[in-house]
Amino acid sequence: MQYEEVATTEEGNLVINVGPQHPATHGVMHLVITLNGETILKVEPHLGYIHRSIEKMCESLSYRQFIYSTSRMDYLSAHINNHGCALAVEKGLQIEVPERAKVIRVLMDELTRVASHVLWWGAMAMDVGALTPFFHAFRERELINDIMEETCGARLTMNYMVPGGVMADLHPDFVRKVKDFVAFFRTKIDEYDTLITHNVIFQGRMKGVGVISAADAVSYGCTGPVLRACGVKCDIRKLSPYDGYEKLNFEEPLETAGDSYARYLQRMRELRESLSIIDQLIDNIPEGDFQAKTKAVLKLPKGEFYSRVETARGEFGVYIISEGGLTPYRIHFRSPGFNNLAALDHMARGQKIGDLVAIMGTLDLVIPDIDR
Amino acid sequence: MFIVDYIKTVYSTCKSLLSGMRLTGYYFFHHKEIITQQYPDVRLVMAERFRGEVVMTHDEKNEHRCTGCTACELACPNATIKIVTKQELQPDGKKKKALDTFVYHLELCTMCNLCIMACPTDAIKMAQTYEHSVFDRNQLTKKLNAPGSKLMEGVE
Numbered sequence: 001m002q003y004e005e006v007a008t009t010e011e012g013n014l015v016i017n018v019g020p021q022h023p024a025t026h027g028v029m030h031l032v033i034t035l036n037g038e039t040i041l042k043v044e045p046h047l048g049y050i051h052r053s054i055e056k057m058c059e060s061l062s063y064r065q066f067i068y069s070t071s072r073m074d075y076l077s078a079h080i081n082n083h084g085c086a087l088a089v090e091k092g093l094q095i096e097v098p099e100r101a102k103v104i105r106v107l108m109d110e111l112t113r114v115a116s117h118v119l120w121w122g123a124m125a126m127d128v129g130a131l132t133p134f135f136h137a138f139r140e141r142e143l144i145n146d147i148m149e150e151t152c153g154a155r156l157t158m159n160y161m162v163p164g165g166v167m168a169d170l171h172p173d174f175v176r177k178v179k180d181f182v183a184f185f186r187t188k189i190d191e192y193d194t195l196i197t198h199n200v201i202f203q204g205r206m207k208g209v210g211v212i213s214a215a216d217a218v219s220y221g222c223t224g225p226v227l228r229a230c231g232v233k234c235d236i237r238k239l240s241p242y243d244g245y246e247k248l249n250f251e252e253p254l255e256t257a258g259d260s261y262a263r264y265l266q267r268m269r270e271l272r273e274s275l276s277i278i279d280q281l282i283d284n285i286p287e288g289d290f291q292a293k294t295k296a297v298l299k300l301p302k303g304e305f306y307s308r309v310e311t312a313r314g315e316f317g318v319y320i321i322s323e324g325g326l327t328p329y330r331i332h333f334r335s336p337g338f339n340n341l342a343a344l345d346h347m348a349r350g351q352k353i354g355d356l357v358a359i360m361g362t363l364d365l366v367i368p369d370i371d372r
Numbered sequence: 373m374f375i376v377d378y379i380k381t382v383y384s385t386c387k388s389l390l391s392g393m394r395l396t397g398y399y400f401f402h403h404k405e406i407i408t409q410q411y412p413d414v415r416l417v418m419a420e421r422f423r424g425e426v427v428m429t430h431d432e433k434n435e436h437r438c439t440g441c442t443a444c445e446l447a448c449p450n451a452t453i454k455i456v457t458k459q460e461l462q463p464d465g466k467k468k469k470a471l472d473t474f475v476y477h478l479e480l481c482t483m484c485n486l487c488i489m490a491c492p493t494d495a496i497k498m499a500q501t502y503e504h505s506v507f508d509r510n511q512l513t514k515k516l517n518a519p520g521s522k523l524m525e526g527v528e
Contacts, residue, residue, distance in 0.1 A: 065447070065448075065486065068449060150419040153423040153483075153498065157482070167485060195392045
């Protein structure tokens, strides 16, 4: 009914469904696009194809158990999601996390951010029609996956952060491998610039496309690189530092144009910033415990607890309401992808249909993060 | 002025394209930097901590370390583990709880490592296997303790 209504509002308008693909695929989204010729009049995202009700599931899991399920939301920033949950539980229990665990957590977060941005870079180039960069990106990401596999035991859904610290100590090879990777990857970012960033055809497709003003981006609730590309400072690592980010010396890169190219450049600059954070920490991992001593059964006191972290896509919030029992009364996750998607309609209006996929690419959407 | 701008744009476009093509050409002639794995012939050795599936360790006398305390069953978020216990008669005439069957549902397992962390006697560990596909899903429900196995002496 809804579709017919849109279709018949004006003579000559065309309604196109982009997606959904098969529900068993990993990221299924449905966009209903109203077109006039090739110009987009309206984009309407339809969600819910891979809704797994993770928030409801968490209500029946204990405070140790629910963390694993957040790896399945934004699977590219699995570490950072787990980190946010662990922080919320620690806030409730008032656990003091050992210094070593904090440094390990920040290192893992930044490696995850690099891996996520690298994958985004490959997918972004693929969205605008360049296939080879995807393989370049996967080659570099594989190295991070190997590092993760060695220390955390898994490549994608690590479940490495536990309340009170991390699950296991660093692998003896970790420091050497990360150093090798950072040195190797710095040369590869220059290759990325040669291949894509300086490419005039790519710039032509990105510059001035999908513009959103800072005020609009804020009102849509955008966070992360999408908002920072409009020139608004919103990095949680700077605004409310957690686990030792306040001691680090790093910049918050800001672009001001607010178009697709600014969002692209923003992420490329964040890649370099993440590498510099890893550089600062990798030689200064303090000795000590990797996990604080916690009780076998965790019980949060009655009350509400909120923690927020900066994932590769923006602000990720964990809101726990506890009644004092073994399981949370209610858990809510504030995922960055959902709000960034909300701005898609605003960005795409008046653009050509060929640019829609490019705009979606710069938003860096992870669909399971939107649907949860 | 239009002509100058036009020529400049054409020049910079060609330059950027050619520098990209040069990089592609470099990889075309440097096969060693290509990292394809010939999978079924060459199998990777997984990392020591890689979480493939839960297994129970047995020593050469076919003894395991599981006391049937169900700590792993309680720690599991997905009801992957089901422990069936039995009452065993001790030499001194007392009855004691012992493990009968350790049922493990691989199809439900998310490899989160919480059961291994919860185990007080290090009876279970993660194996580094990764080829889990089977034709019948019943084969994914496994019995982890070997037939005829007993509790190791000295494990409480």
